[in-house]
Amino acid sequence: MGQNPDANTGPNPKHVAIIMDGNGRWAQKQGLARNEGHRAGVRNVENIVNACRDLNVPFLTLYAFSAENWNRPRLEVEALMHLLEQFLKKQRGNLLENGIRLRVLGRLEEMPGRVRKQLEQTLADTAHFTDSNLSLALNYGSRTEVVDAVKSYALACQRGDVDPEKIDWETFASHLYTADLPDPDLVIRTSGEQRISNFLLLQSAYAEYLFPEKFWPEFGVEDLAAAIQSYRQRERRHGKTGEQVKNERLTTQR
Ligand code: FPP
Numbered sequence: 503m504g505q506n507p508d509a510n511t512g513p514n515p516k517h518v519a520i521i522m523d524g525n526g527r528w529a530q531k532q533g534l535a536r537n538e539g540h541r542a543g544v545r546n547v548e549n550i551v552n553a554c555r556d557l558n559v560p561f562l563t564l565y566a567f568s569a570e571n572w573n574r575p576r577l578e579v580e581a582l583m584h585l586l587e588q589f590l591k592k593q594r595g596n597l598l599e600n601g602i603r604l605r606v607l608g609r610l611e612e613m614p615g616r617v618r619k620q621l622e623q624t625l626a627d628t629a630h631f632t633d634s635n636l637s638l639a640l641n642y643g644s645r646t647e648v649v650d651a652v653k654s655y656a657l658a659c660q661r662g663d664v665d666p667e668k669i670d671w672e673t674f675a676s677h678l679y680t681a682d683l684p685d686p687d688l689v690i691r692t693s694g695e696q697r698i699s700n701f702l703l704l705q706s707a708y709a710e711y712l713f714p715e716k717f718w719p720e721f722g723v724e725d726l727a728a729a730i731q732s733y734r735q736r737e738r739r740h741g742k743t744g745e746q747v748k749n750e751r752l753t754t755q756r
Pocket of ligand 1: 564565567571
């Protein structure tokens with residue numbers, strides 16, 4: 503892995519995205535029911551949201567429920583939806599107090615009515631904030647996102663709003679759920695699994711990945727700080743040579 507020659511001096515990630523994995527195994531390890539793992543997972547979400555603000559990470563995205571998670575046992579899906587609803591009710595005050603904007607990535611219209619209502623209210627109430635941003639990937643899958651973006655783009659072409667000849671990455675990306683978000687710089691998946699599971703595939707084209715062993719409920723603020731430190735020590739080249747990157751850094755430092 504390329505090390506940043508100016509160890510510790512690379513910039514902070516602007517956007518951290520996390521696949522929160524291991525709630526079930528964490529619960530099993532303690533002899534608890536899976537849903538207790540999800541409950542502990544939600545408590546950890548609350549810690550990590552606040553930690554991002556304190557660690558100067560302006561964009562945090564959490565993979566909270568994938569489009570494939572509907573296939574879990576009905577009772578587990580219901581428990582997750584209930585936890586999400588409770589989380590939103592409890593967190594609205596924190597988000598408003600700390601100026602954190604909430605976004606949803608995914609097919610919001612397919613979420614259960616009670617959760618959708620909480621989400622819509624919080625989305626509207628926090629829409630004016632700019633400095634801190636929390637995105638929840640809910641009912642999310644990258645492939646579905648691409649399909650939705652292609653549909654939206656095709657309809658814009660049909661209406662005559664855009665010229666299909668002029669399609670490029672920027673205009674296409676403006677139809678993704680992440681249209682107004684920067685690409686993730688750092689993607690973390692907890693629990694030691696090394697898979698991407700249909701999460702932000704296009705947006706993470708140049709992201710750095712980390713796969714810490716800890717299960718999500720035990721991935722604490724100090725683990726996030728360590729992950730950020732590890733990111734800062736990596737050299738990101740975006741297809742360029744190490745020499746080019748070094749020269750660019752010297753030019754901007756002048
Ligand atoms: C993976 O653990 C986690 C999930 C499928 C959902 C993540 C959800 C939460 C942390 C709670 C709800 C989120 C919010 C934002 C309120 P797993 O069940 O797959 O664990 P396992 O792989 O050990 O079985």
